[in-house]
Amino acid sequence: MSLTVRQLMDEQAAGLVGRDDEMALLRQLFGGGGPLVVFVHGIAGIGKSALLEAFAVEARAQGTTVLRLDCRSIEPTERGFLAALEDRTGGQLSTAEDAAARLGSLGDRVVLMVDTYELFRILDPWLRQAFVPALTIEQLGTRSPLVLGLVFSAYIAPGVLGAPIGGRFPPATGQRIGILVFLVGMAGIVGSLAVGNLGVFIVASVLAGTGQGIAVSAMIRGILHGSQVSDRGPIFGAIYLLSYCGAAIPSLISGQLSRVFTTFELACGYGALAVVATAFVLVFAKNPLPATSSTLTQEVAS
Numbered sequence: 001m002s003l004t005v006r007q008l009m010d011e012q013a014a015g016l017v018g019r020d021d022e023m024a025l026l027r028q029l030f031g032g033g034g035p036l037v038v039f040v041h042g043i044a045g046i047g048k049s050a051l052l053e054a055f056a057v058e059a060r061a062q063g064t065t066v067l068r069l070d071c072r073s074i075e076p077t078e079r080g081f082l083a084a085l086e087d088r089t090g091g092q093l094s095t096a097e098d099a100a101a102r103l104g105s106l107g108d109r110v111v112l113m114v115d116t117y118e119l120f121r122i123l124d125p126w127l128r129q130a131f132v133p134a135l136t137i138e139q140l141g142t143r144s145p146l147v148l149g150l151v152f153s154a155y156i157a158p159g160v161l162g163a164p165i166g167g168r169f170p171p172a173t174g175q176r177i178g179i180l181v182f183l184v185g186m187a188g189i190v191g192s193l194a195v196g197n198l199g200v201f202i203v204a205s206v207l208a209g210t211g212q213g214i215a216v217s218a219m220i221r222g223i224l225h226g227s228q229v230s231d232r233g234p235i236f237g238a239i240y241l242l243s244y245c246g247a248a249i250p251s252l253i254s255g256q257l258s259r260v261f262t263t264f265e266l267a268c269g270y271g272a273l274a275v276v277a278t279a280f281v282l283v284f285a286k287n288p289l290p291a292t293s294s295t296l297t298q299e300v301a302s
Contacts, residue, residue, distance in 0.1 A: 022040075022051055023051070023054065023055060023058075025038070026038060026040075026051075026055045027055075027058075029059075029111060030059075030062065030064070030109065037132055037262070039117075040052060048115075049115055052068075052113050052115065055111075055113075056068065056111070056113060059109075059111050062109075063107075063108075063109070064107070064109040064110070064111055065106045065107040065109065065110045065111070066110075066111045066113065067085075067088050067089070067103075067106075067110070067111070067112050067113065068112075068113040068114075068115065069081075069084050069085075069088070069112070069113070069114050069115065070115045070116060071114060071115065071116045071117055071118075071119040071120045072115075072116050072119060074120075076119060076120050076121075076122050076123045077122075077123060078096075078123065078126050078130075080123075081120075081123060081126075081127070081131075082094070082095075082098075082099055085099050085102065085103075089102050089103070089106065095134075096126075096130040096131040096134040097134045099131065099134065100131070100134035160213060161210050161213055161214075162178065162210060162211075162212065162213020162214040162215070162216060162217045163213065163217040165210070165213075165214050166178060166213070166214040166215070166216075166217040166218040166221070167217065167221070169218065170287050171218045171219065171221050171222030171225070171285075171287055171288060172218075172222070172285040172286055172287045173218075173287075174214055174215070174217070174218025174221070175215050175218045175219055175222070175281050175285040176281060176282055176285055177211075177214060177215075177218075178211045178212065178213070178214030178215025178216070178217075178218060179211065179215045179277060179278045179281040179282070180211070180278065180282075181207060181208075181210060181211030181214060182207075182208050182211030182212050182215060182274060182278075183211070183274050183275065183278045184207060184208075184211070185204045185205065185206075185207035185208025185209070185210075185211055186204075186208050186270065186271050186274040187204075187271065188200060188201075188203065188204025188207060188208075189201060189204045189205060189208060189267060189271075190264070190267045190268055190271045191204075192204055193263060193264045193267050194264060215281070216243070220236075220239060222286075222287065222288050223235060223239065223288075225288035226288060226289075250270070250273065254266050254269070254270070257269075
């Protein structure tokens with residue numbers, strides 16, 4: 001029986017040897033919590049294209065839709081990249097969001113292979129800052145600005161619930177309850193990213209935000225216990241300086257690491273920090289010492 005050129009090429013690619021470790025890494029793309037983007041790099045002639053072709057054969061055999069673009073034949077501009085995707089998928093594409101939606105409509109699993117990417121250096125910022133984030137949005141299952149705003153506010157807004165809830169408990173108890181609720185929420189966020197469930201992501205974000213509000217309000221009450229009114233301005237200043245630095249520094253680090261790690265992997269990193277923070281609070285959270293009579297006198301006088 002005669003074979004087509006495509007079948008002959010697939011047979012040759014499937015015979016690749018000596019690249020088991022690299023293929024194992026590429027197979028992580030098939031997993032629900034696998035990376036969204038993988039870079040294959042090396043010196044010319046080392047076999048990068050052969051490795052990608054072998055992976056493509058295996059991916060197609062598992063029912064994955066595989067598209068391959070060769071940057072040598074594409075104009076290194078946003079319009080050129082979108083035009084190349086138009087040729088492969090049909091229909092007009094105007095934005096990165098359109099391209100992400102088109103790829104998502106091709107099947108449950110789609111692999112876009114971009115060969116000789118080094119020629120696209122001038123387009124790299126757009127691909128990183130527009131195209132790949134659009135793929136992440138598509139992974140959440142929505143492009144609605146209203147829903148994406150809800151995703152953001154789902155974590156921030158519930159923090160205001162922390163004060164009335166945390167006020168029902170002694171400071172140490174409130175911190176412990178809050179951090180445990182926060183940890184459960186973080187676990188839900190990581191799990192929702194693993195399965196791509198937007199509803200679970202929003203619910204888990206609400207839970208994490210509420211837990212953080214409870215823990216922070218309980219901590220502030222503990223710090224302010226026994227203080228004079230005149231001291232509270234500097235105390236609040238120190239609290240918010242430390243709080244915002246504690247949020248900004250990990251955000252800066254994760255922003256840089258986003259060039260290397262996926263959204264899911266970064267979420268796992270935040271989850272690990274949450275575990276460490278929970279252990280610290282559970283062990284070291286203490287209620288403030290009872291105020292002395294002299295302190296009470298000063299508070300009444302002020």
